[in-house]
Amino acid sequence: MRGTTRTVAMLAGITSVALLAAACGGGNSSDDPSSSAAGKTGGAVTVRGCNPQNPLVPGNTNETCGGNVLDAISAKLVHYNPETAAPENDIADKIETTDNQNFTVTLKKGYMFQDGTEVKAKNFVDAWNWVAAGENAALGSYFFDPIEGYADTQCTGDGDDPCAGAGKAKTNKLTGLAVKDDYTFTIKTTAKVSNLPVRLGYTAFAPVPDSFFADPKAFGEKPIGAGPFKFDSWTKNTEIKLSKFADYKGKFGGKLDNITFKIYQDDDAAYNDVIANQLDVIDTIPSSALIDDKYKTDLPDRNLSKAVGVIQAINFPPAKTDPNYSDVKVRQAISMAIDRPTIVKQIFNGTREPATGWVSPVVDGYKADACGESCVFDAAKAKAKLDEAGGFKGGKMTISYNADASHKAWVEATCNSIKTALGVDCVATPVVDFATFRAQITDRKMKGMFRAGWQMDYPSIENFLAPIYGTGAGSNDSDYSSAQFDQLLKEGAAAKDGAAANEKYQEAEKVLASDMASIPMWYSTAQFGWSNKVTGVKVTAFGTIDFSSLALK
Incomplete structure (x- = not known):
C-alpha cells in the first residue's frame, strides 16, 4: 500500500503488536534531529508523488500512488x-x-x-x-x-x-x-x-x-474523506494538493497546513530536487544513489533506512493473455536463473534481502525458504528444468516495468541473468508511467512477465497471500487459481488463534511454491531522504510517510 491492496510504484506484518526491525540511517529515532518535537505548527511541504492509476475512490484504489493520497484524507474504523x-x-x-x-x-x-x-x-x-x-x-x-x-x-x-x-x-x-x-x-x-x-x-x-x-x-476527481487533510486539487501528471481539515475529529492529525504530492516521471529528478531542497521528502532512493551509500553522503543527517512490509516479485501473465509462461517448469526455470544475491549487492548495495518465499519476514508467521530450491540461483538446474519443459516456446522473454521509478537497472540485470543461464533472449521493457503500466495489467493486455511490488494493506500474514493469489482477488494480476490454496485460506481465517492460523497460511504458501505462482525477488527496506527545511521524518511500518510527525523546522 500500498502496492498493491497496495501495488507499489517504487521499490522499496506483523501481528497487531509485533515490531519491525530497525535499520541504520539518520532520522528514525525520537531523539534525533528530525524529531517533530522541534517542528513548528503550520506551513507547507512537498513530497514525491506519482500518477494514480484510477480516480481517487477508496474502494477502487489498490496501488500506492493513489493510496498515499487517500490515506491522508481518509479516516477509517481502525488506524x-x-x-x-x-x-x-x-x-x-x-x-x-x-x-x-x-x-x-x-x-x-x-x-x-x-x-x-x-x-x-x-x-x-x-x-x-x-x-x-x-x-x-x-x-x-x-x-x-x-x-x-x-x-x-x-x-x-x-x-x-x-x-x-x-x-x-x-x-x-x-x-x-x-x-x-x-x-x-x-x-x-x-x-x-x-x-x-x-x-x-x-x-x-x-x-x-x-x-x-x-x-x-466526479467524486474520484475530487474525493471527500474524514481524515486530517482534505483534497484541494489535482493537476494531472503534475501535482495533487491537500490542506489541513479544520474539522478533523480524530487523534491522528499533524502540524502541517498543506501537503503537495509532486508527480515525477523520473526518480533521479526527484532525488536531485531533494538534494537542492526543492522537494521536501522522497520515499524512494534511486539505485544510482544506493551504490556505496552515496545517498548518505549526498544527504548527511537527511536520510533513513527501515525494514518495512514490502516485497518485490515478478508476475507471470494470465494464460489467456500469454500462454508461453503457463508451464510450471518454465516458471521454475526462470526463477532459478535469477541471481538474486548478486543483483541485490550490485544494484541495491545490499539494501534488499533476497526472497525465499512470498511472505515478508517482518510479519508474524513468516517461514524461511518456503520457495525451496526454485528461489535459489543455479544456472545448471535452471537450464535442465527448462529442457524438461521442452524449452521456451515464446521466442524472447520480456519483463515490463514502469519507467517513472527506479526499476531499469534491476530489471535489466534480471534479464541478463536469465539470458545467461537459460540461453533465451530476455528484454527489459519500459512502460511510460505507473498509471499506464497498471492499466495494461488490470485490463489483461500485458504480455510477458512484469514487476510486482506489494506493500501490506494491513498487518497480517494473510495479506501477503489472499489479495494477491486468491481466486478472483482484486490484486491477482496473473489470474492464478488453486482450490487447495483457497481452502487453506478459509481454514486459516477460521482458525481459533494466531498460531493455528499461521500454520494454515504457511501451508497455503507451500501451494504457491508447488505452482510457482510468481517469482519472489526480495524483501524491502525503505530509504527516505528529505530537505533541510523539514523535521520529524518517519517511515511507517508500511513504508509510507508518517504525516502526523512531519513538520517544518
Whole structure:
C-alpha cells in the first residue's frame, strides 16, 4: 500500500503488536534531529508523488500512488500505529464479537466528512455495498468476500461485460451488513474470521459521504474523506494538493497546513530536487544513489533506512493473455536463473534481502525458504528444468516495468541473468508511467512477465497471500487459481488463534511454491531522504510517510 491492496510504484506484518526491525540511517529515532518535537505548527511541504492509476475512490484504489493520497484524507474504523502497525480504534469506538463471525461496530460521534456531513453507520454500510457489488467492478471488491452474501453480489458472465444478461448479480447488497442506528452497524461473515477487525483500517473499508453515490466518477476527481487533510486539487501528471481539515475529529492529525504530492516521471529528478531542497521528502532512493551509500553522503543527517512490509516479485501473465509462461517448469526455470544475491549487492548495495518465499519476514508467521530450491540461483538446474519443459516456446522473454521509478537497472540485470543461464533472449521493457503500466495489467493486455511490488494493506500474514493469489482477488494480476490454496485460506481465517492460523497460511504458501505462482525477488527496506527545511521524518511500518510527525523546522 500500498502496492498493491497496495501495488507499489517504487521499490522499496506483523501481528497487531509485533515490531519491525530497525535499520541504520539518520532520522528514525525520537531523539534525533528530525524529531517533530522541534517542528513548528503550520506551513507547507512537498513530497514525491506519482500518477494514480484510477480516480481517487477508496474502494477502487489498490496501488500506492493513489493510496498515499487517500490515506491522508481518509479516516477509517481502525488506524495503524505508524511504527508498529498495531491497529488502534479511530472512527470505531468498539468492534465487538463473541464468536469471530458476528461483529458489532459502534462509532464515535462527531466525526465529520469534509463536505460538512457527519460520518454515520450507513456511510460505512453503503460504501462497502458499493465496493462489493460486481456491477461496479471495484478493485477492492475482493476484500469483502468474507462477509455473508458476497457471492450473490458478483457477476457470473464471461467476456467484456460479465454483468450482462444472465450474468447479472443477484443483488448489490451484502446480507451480512445491517445498520442498527446512526452509530451502530453489524457485520456477519460466512465463516469465522479471527482477524477481521485488523483488516478494517485498509483504504477499501473507508466510509464515503452520501454525495458519493450521485456521481462516483466526479467524486474520484475530487474525493471527500474524514481524515486530517482534505483534497484541494489535482493537476494531472503534475501535482495533487491537500490542506489541513479544520474539522478533523480524530487523534491522528499533524502540524502541517498543506501537503503537495509532486508527480515525477523520473526518480533521479526527484532525488536531485531533494538534494537542492526543492522537494521536501522522497520515499524512494534511486539505485544510482544506493551504490556505496552515496545517498548518505549526498544527504548527511537527511536520510533513513527501515525494514518495512514490502516485497518485490515478478508476475507471470494470465494464460489467456500469454500462454508461453503457463508451464510450471518454465516458471521454475526462470526463477532459478535469477541471481538474486548478486543483483541485490550490485544494484541495491545490499539494501534488499533476497526472497525465499512470498511472505515478508517482518510479519508474524513468516517461514524461511518456503520457495525451496526454485528461489535459489543455479544456472545448471535452471537450464535442465527448462529442457524438461521442452524449452521456451515464446521466442524472447520480456519483463515490463514502469519507467517513472527506479526499476531499469534491476530489471535489466534480471534479464541478463536469465539470458545467461537459460540461453533465451530476455528484454527489459519500459512502460511510460505507473498509471499506464497498471492499466495494461488490470485490463489483461500485458504480455510477458512484469514487476510486482506489494506493500501490506494491513498487518497480517494473510495479506501477503489472499489479495494477491486468491481466486478472483482484486490484486491477482496473473489470474492464478488453486482450490487447495483457497481452502487453506478459509481454514486459516477460521482458525481459533494466531498460531493455528499461521500454520494454515504457511501451508497455503507451500501451494504457491508447488505452482510457482510468481517469482519472489526480495524483501524491502525503505530509504527516505528529505530537505533541510523539514523535521520529524518517519517511515511507517508500511513504508509510507508518517504525516502526523512531519513538520517544518
